[in-house]
Amino acid sequence: MKKYLIAAFIFISCGIQAQGFRPRVEDMHARKWQYMAEQSNLTPQEAAKVQPIFMEYEKAVWNVLEQNKKYFKKFKEEKRADSKPDFEEMNDRFVNIDIQKAQLLKSYYMKLKKVLPAEKIFNYFNAERSFRKELIKDWRGNRVHDNRP
Numbered sequence: 162m163k164k165y166l167i168a169a170f171i172f173i174s175c176g177i178q179a180q181g182f183r184p185r186v187e188d189m190h191a192r193k194w195q196y197m198a199e200q201s202n203l204t205p206q207e208a209a210k211v212q213p214i215f216m217e218y219e220k221a222v223w224n225v226l227e228q229n230k231k232y233f234k235k236f237k238e239e240k241r242a243d244s245k246p247d248f249e250e251m252n253d254r255f256v257n258i259d260i261q262k263a264q265l266l267k268s269y270y271m272k273l274k275k276v277l278p279a280e281k282i283f284n285y286f287n288a289e290r291s292f293r294k295e296l297i298k299d300w301r302g303n304r305v306h307d308n309r310p
Contacts, residue, residue, distance in 0.1 A: 186223055190215075190216060190219045190220070190223075193219070193289075193292055194212060194215055194216070194219075196288065196291075196292045196295070197215070197285060197288040197289055197292060198211075198212070199288075200284075200287075200288035200291055200292070201281065201284040201285040201287070201288040202281075202284065203277075203281070203285070207276070207277060207281065210276040210277075211273065211276060211277065211285070214269065214272045214273060214276070217269075218265060218266075218268075218269040221265050222262055222265055225258060225261045225262060225265070226258070229254055229258060232250070232251070232254055233251075233254075236251050270282070273285070
């Protein structure tokens with residue numbers, strides 16, 4: 162769960178630093194799709210079948226995170242204000258987010274199985290992991306070169 166939140170945060174941060182404004186979610190999904198399609202060597206026919214499945218999954222995961230955003234913000238504010246946040250509620254949210262994302266991933270995988278052979282799916286998921294690593298590397302590189310106080 163934390164990996165996904167960190168990845169989403171890093172992705173947003175990279176876009177903000179690189180572009181000077183908050184990128185649109187659609188732009189982030191498009192960038193990720195382009196990377197994954199190239200890295201997993203999807204044929205044009207495969208890409209045409211997989212892209213709608215990818216976009217559906219990405220939007221669903223994003224919606225899960227967005228639905229919980231206000232609670233995480235409230236949690237941070239409570240910690241800053243030295244009041245005691247409801248840790249049980251936050252723990253429940255973390256677990257439920259992971260469960261929801263696992264259910265989405267399972268559905269995503271089952272849909273991919275209908276349009277791609279197993280080896281392509283393996284390469285596709287490796288491309289996704291590689292994308293996350295690249296985001297982290299870019300984010301760290303931007304932080305090292307960022308001279309702001």
